[in-house]
Amino acid sequence: MSAQAEKVDAGPPAEVRTSAGPLGGGPARGRGRLTGAAPYLLLLPAVAATLVLLGWPLVKNGMLSFQNLNKRQLIQHLTEWRGFDNYRETLTSEAFWRVTGRSVVFTAVNVALIMLLGTLVGLLLARLGTKMRLLLSTGLVLAWAMPVIAATTVYQWLFAQRFGVVNWVLDALGWHGMADYNWTSSQFSTFFVITVLLVWQSIPFVAINLYAATTTIPKELYEAAALDGAGTWKSFTSVTFPFLKPFLLATTFLEVIWIFKAFPQVFAINEGGPERLTETLPVYAFVEGVGNQHYGMGAAISVLTILILLGLTGSYLRTVLKQEEDEL
Incomplete structure (x- = not known):
């Protein structure tokens, strides 16, 4: 009985205790990754707001610059593409x-x-x-x-x-x-x-x-x-x-x-x-x-x-x- 008790008290085998180290290091590595990503996560709201409030209007304005959009097109809800004609007329003006x-x-x-x-x-x-x-x-x-x-x-x-x-x-x-x-x-x-x-x-x-x-x-x-x-x-x-x-x-x-x-x-x-x-x-x-x-x-x-x-x-x-x- 004493030998079995000593065997139980001795804890897990050495190889099991050794393998626990990498398992225990997992959360530490996770915290390290989170710390490294923290600046990008903090910037994310500002980047998202910039894309929504500035980027999307720029994209719409860029698309509009390739269209022929006057009062008639607005009333009839028409989309007439002109290619680079607007830029050509502007640059030659x-x-x-x-x-x-x-x-x-x-x-x-x-x-x-x-x-x-x-x-x-x-x-x-x-x-x-x-x-x-x-x-x-x-x-x-x-x-x-x-x-x-x-x-x-x-x-x-x-x-x-x-x-x-x-x-x-x-x-x-x-x-x-x-x-x-x-x-x-x-x-x-x-x-x-x-x-x-x-x-x-x-x-x-x-x-x-x-x-x-x-x-x-x-x-x-x-x-x-x-x-x-x-x-x-x-x-x-x-x-x-x-x-x-x-x-x-x-x-x-x-x-x-x-x-x-x-x-x-x-x-x-x-x-x-x-x-x-x-x-x-x-x-x-x-x-x-x-x-x-x-x-x-x-x-x-x-x-x-x-x-x-x-x-x-x-x-x-x-x-x-x-x-x-x-x-x-």
Whole structure:
């Protein structure tokens, strides 16, 4: 009996105990796989929402760009495929290339002004005391937070022909010919109003983020530059600018996209007028598609606009990668 009891108490054979190890390691491996998949599982809701809210409309718009869809087709529920005819007509149209060139120049001028003024305001924030910095930052945030249509309405009132504040101020300063000036009567003056609006809306983003970037620059570098006899400009070019260069590149890219696709400001000021001389590509696509009820043509123009933006994105990514390779 004692021998049998010892045999029972001895537990399972060695080979059984050894084989239990791999069986016991199964849950650990499962937890490892789950941990490795956790980031992808967390991204899944965002990816699904993007595909539903952005991907599906892009697919529908792409399909629409190959169709002949006007009022007749809408009423009769017809689907008429045109192949690449919409793209062919758009790319061979002088109006499309004229609007594209106008959009590029418009974007370049606005982005240059935004980056210059935004950088100056951001550097000013870094120099101000706490109270003045808080006051200026509050004003910038309020300007940034104002809804686009509300801001556009305010600017329409400011530059109104009869009761506009701008005309009243100019008249009071001695420019009496501006007392009843119509700011939307010409291409240049209309673009001037739109540019002032866009620059005013964009400066806070650049200024606040640039100020945040300046706080990451070690103060020891400025002290070392001062010991070397560097003045304000030399300190900026040798210390501040190298640290801010990646931020400036990224912000410039974001501003290019934001200005290039700006629609409500351009359309609300004068609906692309006068005589369609202030249409940019988004406004041109809307006028051709919805305004003239050539929905397939409008979809083709919007797809070409997206392709242009993708080209700009590719150029930016190449610039960033080249910069990283140079730093390595």
